[in-house]
Amino acid sequence: MRTIIQQRERAMKQIQRFTLCELTLPVKTLFTGYLLTIGLGLLMAGAQIMLTHGMADGKFGLSVDDIVYSYHGQPGTKLESKLNGSMKDMAPPEVRMALIKWASAGAPASEWEGTIKPHVNKYCAPCHSSMPGLANISDKAVMDTMTKVDKGASVSTLTRVSHIHLFGISFIFFFVGWIFTYATGFSHMVKGILILTPFAFLIVDIISWWLTKLEPGFAWLVIIGGFGYSLASTVMIFTSLYQLWFKNCRLQIE
């Protein structure tokens, strides 16, 4: 007797008032319009990430380095990295060391005229003030851009972008998740997890921006966060669209 009541209670709990395939046409078109627009928006967001963060390390495609450069910044200055790289052989070692020291000391203006500029004029200017398109680094203003330390995203930028993402994207997930509550074929548990996942990954993603600013090792968490919520919302969007239009309602009545 008892088990029958329990079974019935359990069955009652599984009953769903609406399912996607049974909705009226206007509601279906509303949901479909929203899901398609959001899907397109997610694709555009992906493209935007590739074009901004993806190019941060100078190479196409998103890598952990890109994330580190975007949020944490780059160690050293451009002048130092060039003098350790492609410009290594352009000056004798002692001149090269003098330039590197000057850059890492914050490029003090007091040493420019007396010490640094003569070196630059002698060893660097032959190319850098004559070849078109090459930065004219014997001009102090141009050199200043090569000796700036890249600190990554500032706290004010991060605060602004964080709150916009948290408020804005949670609305997207809220409606995608709400529509998905009308889907069938998933247990309540699986559905609940799928609906919660994007929110959880969004929070992980935003927190990891701040962690990466402090400590570059957290960059991979940014990628996992972004990948996680894209994947979970893609599953919900496609499932909902499929069940809205292609699922045979009669099959579900058990």
Ligand code: HEC
């Ligand atoms: C033989 C010609 C030549 C000489 C001499 C030369 N450079 Fe360059 N430099 C280049 C070229 C070509 C590039 C662009 C390619 C690259 O970045 O490696 C460049 C790029 C740079 C850049 C990056 C500029 C940018 O806009 O990103 C810096 C900084 C630089 N050089 C510093 C120096 C310094 C300092 C010296 C003197 C010690 C020097 N270069 C001497 C040819 C030269």
